[in-house]
Amino acid sequence: MSRVAKKPISLPKGVEFNVSNDQVVVKGPKGSLSLAKPAGVEFKVENGVLQLSAAEAANIPMAGTARAILANMVTGVAEGFTRKLELVGVGYRAAMQGKDLNLSLGFSHPVVFVAPEGITLATPTQTEILVTGADKQLVGEVAAKIRAFRKPEPYKGKGIRYSGEKIIMKEAKKA
Structure with missing residues (x-):
């Protein structure tokens, strides 16, 4: 697994994370951002912490990229x-x-x-x-x-x- 993808993303207070069929939506006090759901990447939210994982070995690089983009989205809707x-x-x-x-x-x-x-x-x-x-x-x-x-x-x-x-x-x- 990618070292970047292993790092969890903490969701600050007031930030919501939702996954639908083809969209990932992050809402916060500064606005709302959406991203097309990356193929082969799974999301898990527990106790205000978002963890990403790759479904199979071929999707490991995409998991790291998705994690970096989502971390920037969370920071953006929380602080800007x-x-x-x-x-x-x-x-x-x-x-x-x-x-x-x-x-x-x-x-x-x-x-x-x-x-x-x-x-x-x-x-x-x-x-x-x-x-x-x-x-x-x-x-x-x-x-x-x-x-x-x-x-x-x-x-x-x-x-x-x-x-x-x-x-x-x-x-x-x-x-």
Whole structure:
């Protein structure tokens, strides 16, 4: 059995876990997430602890993958996930217009980003963006889409970067 799949998932208070014929649903205070039931993986809940097991030897890798995804789902509906982005550059600003994110990134036009369902965007300052949600994959995907509008360039470091991201700077050409 996979070492990852052997590790149990503790279900915090307020988190419900349900398995139907083809869906696995995790509900909590931050929302509800569902996953197509992985083939060959069995679920057992006892005393607020979820244990996964593979039905046969061929499904052992899938049990580990399913366990990692379900652990992220449980954490997401209980606490949520946040990704912080920073804008670096003169005149680079972010502001909220209702639920839409308005970015000034040095283009001739402002860039407007509409957040998908289940994602909350916030701008604590003009140069910070917080992407929050229950689905870890969706939070990362939205953060990557926002970053893609103006990736950090290697000469001056201007652009949108993840908080704490190190940009390897290049040396400019010498005459």
